[in-house]
Amino acid sequence: MRVAAVDDSGRLLETISKPTALAQGREHVVREISGSIRQLLPTFAHSHRWLGVGVGVPGIIDLERGTVDSAANLPGWNDYPVRHELETQLGVRVLLENDANCAALGEKWLGAGRDVNDLCMITLGTGVGGGFVVGGKPWHGVTGMAGELGHMTVIPDGAPCACGSRGCLEQYASATAIRRMAMEAVAKGTAPGLAEALARHGQEVDAQIVFECAQRGEPAAGAIFETVGKTLGIALGNLINALNLPLHVVGGGVANAWDAFSPAMMRELNNRSIVFRAGEPRRSQHKATAITRTTLGKNAGLLGAARLPMLAEKSACCSLAV
Amino acid sequence: MRVAAVDDSGRLLETISKPTALAQGREHVVREISGSIRQLLPTFAHSHRWLGVGVGVPGIIDLERGTVDSAANLPGWNDYPVRHELETQLGVRVLLENDANCAALGEKWLGAGRDVNDLCMITLGTGVGGGFVVGGKPWHGVTGMAGELGHMTVIPDGAPCACGSRGCLEQYASATAIRRMAMEAVAKGTAPGLAEALARHGQEVDAQIVFECAQRGEPAAGAIFETVGKTLGIALGNLINALNLPLHVVGGGVANAWDAFSPAMMRELNNRSIVFRAGEPRRSQHKATAITRTTLGKNAGLLGAARLPMLAEKSACCSLAV
Numbered sequence: 001m002r003v004a005a006v007d008d009s010g011r012l013l014e015t016i017s018k019p020t021a022l023a024q025g026r027e028h029v030v031r032e033i034s035g036s037i038r039q040l041l042p043t044f045a046h047s048h049r050w051l052g053v054g055v056g057v058p059g060i061i062d063l064e065r066g067t068v069d070s071a072a073n074l075p076g077w078n079d080y081p082v083r084h085e086l087e088t089q090l091g092v093r094v095l096l097e098n099d100a101n102c103a104a105l106g107e108k109w110l111g112a113g114r115d116v117n118d119l120c121m122i123t124l125g126t127g128v129g130g131g132f133v134v135g136g137k138p139w140h141g142v143t144g145m146a147g148e149l150g151h152m153t154v155i156p157d158g159a160p161c162a163c164g165s166r167g168c169l170e171q172y173a174s175a176t177a178i179r180r181m182a183m184e185a186v187a188k189g190t191a192p193g194l195a196e197a198l199a200r201h202g203q204e205v206d207a208q209i210v211f212e213c214a215q216r217g218e219p220a221a222g223a224i225f226e227t228v229g230k231t232l233g234i235a236l237g238n239l240i241n242a243l244n245l246p247l248h249v250v251g252g253g254v255a256n257a258w259d260a261f262s263p264a265m266m267r268e269l270n271n272r273s274i275v276f277r278a279g280e281p282r283r284s285q286h287k288a289t290a291i292t293r294t295t296l297g298k299n300a301g302l303l304g305a306a307r308l309p310m311l312a313e314k315s316a317c318c319s320l321a322v
Numbered sequence: 323m324r325v326a327a328v329d330d331s332g333r334l335l336e337t338i339s340k341p342t343a344l345a346q347g348r349e350h351v352v353r354e355i356s357g358s359i360r361q362l363l364p365t366f367a368h369s370h371r372w373l374g375v376g377v378g379v380p381g382i383i384d385l386e387r388g389t390v391d392s393a394a395n396l397p398g399w400n401d402y403p404v405r406h407e408l409e410t411q412l413g414v415r416v417l418l419e420n421d422a423n424c425a426a427l428g429e430k431w432l433g434a435g436r437d438v439n440d441l442c443m444i445t446l447g448t449g450v451g452g453g454f455v456v457g458g459k460p461w462h463g464v465t466g467m468a469g470e471l472g473h474m475t476v477i478p479d480g481a482p483c484a485c486g487s488r489g490c491l492e493q494y495a496s497a498t499a500i501r502r503m504a505m506e507a508v509a510k511g512t513a514p515g516l517a518e519a520l521a522r523h524g525q526e527v528d529a530q531i532v533f534e535c536a537q538r539g540e541p542a543a544g545a546i547f548e549t550v551g552k553t554l555g556i557a558l559g560n561l562i563n564a565l566n567l568p569l570h571v572v573g574g575g576v577a578n579a580w581d582a583f584s585p586a587m588m589r590e591l592n593n594r595s596i597v598f599r600a601g602e603p604r605r606s607q608h609k610a611t612a613i614t615r616t617t618l619g620k621n622a623g624l625l626g627a628a629r630l631p632m633l634a635e636k637s638a639c640c641s642l643a644v
Contacts (some may be wrong), residue, residue: 020520070600118464132565134456142440143610146595148563153556153594155478165429165559234475237487238560241470243454244463273474274485275467278392288465 003036004321005043006306010110012299014043022073026080034089037320052093052309053086055322056102056301060144066096069144095308099301100147101138102321103251103294104303105130111296112249119247120239121300122149122232124254128170132245137311150174152238154231172231173261175207175254181224182210191220211257228254230263233268240273240289251294258293266291325358326643327365327626334621339376344395348402356411359629359642374415374631375408377644378424378623382466385549388418391466396596417630421623422469423460423617424643425573426453428626433569433618441563441569443622444554450492454567459580459633472496475558487626494553495583497529497576503546504532513542533579551583555590562595562611573616580615588613 001020003014016036021028022077037053044050059071066083068074086094097105104113104121113119117136123129128150139146150170151163158167159177171177173207182205185191186198193213198205213221236248269276269291279288294300306321323342327335338358343350359375368371373391381393388405390396408416419427426435426443435441439458445451450472454461461468472492473485479488481499493499507513508520515535520527535543558570572580591598591613601610616622628643 116464130564139565141597141611142438142568143597143601145600146564146566148566148597151594151596152560153476153564156476156556163596164599165596234478235560238474238557239564240560241473242452242468243461243565244465244468244470246464272473274473274487274488275463275465275470277486278467279465289463291502 001033001036001322002302003033003040004306005040006303006304006321007044007048008310010303013048014040014302015302016040019243025035026077026082028076028084030082030085030089033322034086036270037090037322040320050092050320052095053090053320053322054095054097054102054305054308055082055086056099057096058099061096061098063096063140063144066094068084068096093309093312095312097138097305097308098131098144099135100129101131102142102302102308103296103300104133104147104249104301104304105138105307106296106302107251107294108133108136108304109130109307110303111300112292112294113247116246118245119249120149120243120245121249121251121294122236124173124175124228124232124250124252126175128174134142143273149235149239154234169231169235173235173254175227175252178207178210178224178228178254179205181227182213182221185220185224191218193218194220194294207254207257211260214257214260222260225257225260226264228257229264229266230268232261233265234272235272236265236291237269237276240269241275244275244289246289248289248291250291251297251300255293274278323357323358323623323644325355325362326624326628327362328625328643329366329370330632332625334625335370336362337624348396348399348404348520349407352404352407352411355644356408359412359644362642372414372590372642373635374417375412375642375644376417376419376424376627376630377404378421378627379404379418380421383418383420385466386420388416390418400619405558413583415631415634417577417634418465419460419627419630420469422451422453423455424453424460424624424626425622426455426469426571426626426629427460427629428618428622428624429571429573429616430455430458431627431629432625433622434614434616435569438568440567441571442471442565442567443571443573444558444615446495446497446550446554446572446574448497450496450574450578468615471557471561474557476556491553491557495550495557497574500529500532500546500550500576501527503549504543507546513540515540516542528581529576533582536579536582544582547579547582550579552590553590554583555587556594558587558599558613559591560597562591563597566597566611568611570611570613571616572613573619573622577615584613625636 002017004015060069062069068077083094099197107113130147130149151168155167159171186195249305324339326337382391390399423453441452452469452471473490477489481493483490508517624643
C-alpha cells in the first residue's frame with residue numbers, strides 16, 4: 001500500500017509505503033489507511049487546502065454505494081462501506097476508483113496523455129487490465145466494469161481463460177502468459193536459453209527473465225514477444241477501428257519489454273487497422289491515433305487517484321491518494 | 323436520396339425520395355438537394371422555425387472543413403466544400419455527419435436508445451458499419467473515423483478483406499458475406515435448398531433468400547447465420563468488455579434475419595464477455611449491457627441527421643434531413 005500527498009500541480013509532497021495486512025480484515029486495513037493519511041497531514045496542512053482522498057482499488061467499485069463489489073484480492077469486502085468508513089474516520093470527501101482507471105487518469109493528467117482528453121490505458125501485469133478516460137474523466141460503463149481489456153478475444157479458439165472464454169488477450173500478453181509460453185517452449189525442448197533460465201530461477205521465472213533471453217537472441221523467447229505484440233496489435237487494432245481514440249498508453253511490468261514486443265504490435269496494427277493506417281499522413285500533426293509507453297510507470301495509479309478529489313472540486317488544492 | 327422535414331418531437335412532416343444522379347457530378351447533386359429542400363419549405367415555413375439542415379453522408383467527414391474526405395460511392399467529392407455550398411444556396415446552418423453516426427443518433431433520439439446517453443449502433447448491410455453516441459452526441463474519434471466496426475478482427479487468420487486485413491467482421495456478418503458463404507456452401511454440394519435458390523435467383527441471391535432457406539430448415543443456411551451470430555458475438559463481446567456501454571443496436575438489412583443469427587450471437591456473448599455476463603442479475607433494472615434490434619429501421623439515419631441542427635441549437639424547432 002502506498003499513500004501519497006499530491007498537490008494540484010501533480011507534485012508528490014510525501015509518500016508512505018507499507019505492507020497491506022489484508023489478512024487482518026477490512027476494518028484493520030481501513031484503519032491503517034486513515035492512520036497513514038493522518039501521518040501525512042502535517043506535510044501540507046499549513047500550506048494547502050485538503051480537498052479529499054482518492055483511493056485506487058484493484059476491483060470493481062460501486063460508485064453510488066461506495067463499496068468494492070468484486071476484487072479478487074479483497075475477499076469479504078463486498079457490501080463493506082469503505083468510502084463511508086474512511087469519510088467518517090477522516091472527515092473529508094473520499095472517492096473510490098478502479099486502479100486501472102486511476103492509472104489512465106494519472107497518464108491523462110501528468111503523463112503520456114497530457115495533450116489529449118480521451119485515452120485508453122492498457123496494463124500488462126500479472127493479468128491484463130485497462131481503463132478509459134473520456135472527456136477528461138474516467139469511463140465506468142453502465143455497470144462500472146469498463147476496461148476489461150484482458151478479456152477481449154484475440155484468438156477465438158485459443159488458450160482457455162479463467163473468465164470462461166478462450167483466446168483472451170490476457171492469455172498472451174500478461175506476465176503470467178509469458179511465463180506459461182516460456183514453460184511450453186522449454187517443454188518442447190527447442191529453447192535452450194529459456195531452459196537454462198528456467199533451471200536457474202525455477203518457479204521464479206518471470207517476464208523480465210524471458211525478456212532478457214529475447215535480448216540475448218534466444219529465438220524461442222523472441223517468438224513469445226512476437227505473440228505478445230501480435231495479440232496486442234489485434235486488440236488495439238479493434239479498439240482503434242471502433243473508437244479512433246487519439247492515444248493508447250501501454251503500462252504494467254510487461255511494458256518494460258517494449259523493445260521486444262512493440263515491433264510486432266505496430267506491424268499487426270498497421271496490417272489490421274484501417275483507421276490506424278489512415279491516420280499515418282497526419283501523425284506528425286497530432287491528428288492521429290498514437291500508441292505509447294506509460295511515462296509515469298508505477299506512479300500513474302497513485303497520481304490518478306490523487307486527481308479524483310481535484311476533479312470533484314474546482315479551486316487550487318491538494319489531495320491524498322492511496 | 324431522401325429528404326425530410328422533421329419537427330422537434332421527431333415527427334416526419336414530409337418526405338421526398340428521388341434517385342441520386344451521382345453521375346452528373348457533385349455540383350448537380352448539391353443543387354438537387356437544395357432544390358428538394360426548397361420544395362419542402364412550405365410544409366413548415368408558417369408553423370415552425372427552421373433551424374437548419376443535417377446531411378447523412380456514406381463516408382468520412384472533415385467536420386472542420388465541411389467536406390467529404392473519403393466515400394467509396396462519392397468519387398471526386400474530396401475537397402469539395404459541400405457544407406459551404408449548401409449553406410450558401412439555402413442560407414441556413416448545415417451539418418454533415420457520417421450516415422452510421424446519424425443512425426446511432428436517430429436511435430438515441432427516438433428509437434431503441436431513448437433511455438440511454440451512450441450507445442453503439444452496428445449496421446449490417448452490404449458492408450458492416452457502425453457509430454457511437456457518447457454523452458448524447460455522435461462520437462467521431464480523433465480523425466473522424468470512429469465506428470469502423472466492420473473491420474474489427476474476429477478470426478485472425480480468416481477470410482481476406484479489401485481493407486488489407488484478414489478475418490474482419492464484415493467478411494462474416496454483412497449481406498455480401500452471407501452471399502459469399504452461400505455460394506461457397508453451394509459449391510461444396512451439400513446445400514440443395516441454397517443451390518435451388520441460387521439457380522432460381524442467379525446473381526440476385528441475397529441475404530434475405532439465404533434467411534428464407536434457413537427458416538425452411540436448410541442446415542447449410544442455418545450454419546451461415548450461426549457464423550454471422552458467432553462473429554457478431556465476438557465483436558460485440560470485445561466492445562462490451564472494453565466499454566461496458568448500456569446499449570448496442572443492430573441495424574441494416576441483415577438485421578431482418580435477427581431470428582436466425584441472434585441465438586448464436588447471444589450464446590457467444592455469454593461465453594465470451596465477462597462484463598456482459600456480470601450484468602445478468604441486473605438486466606431487469608436496466609443496469610446492464612443490452613443488445614437489441616433497431617426500432618427505427620431505415621428512418622434511423624434520416625431522423626438522426628435531422629437531430630443534428632437541433633443539438634446545435636437549443637429552443638423548440640424544426641429541421642431538415644438528407
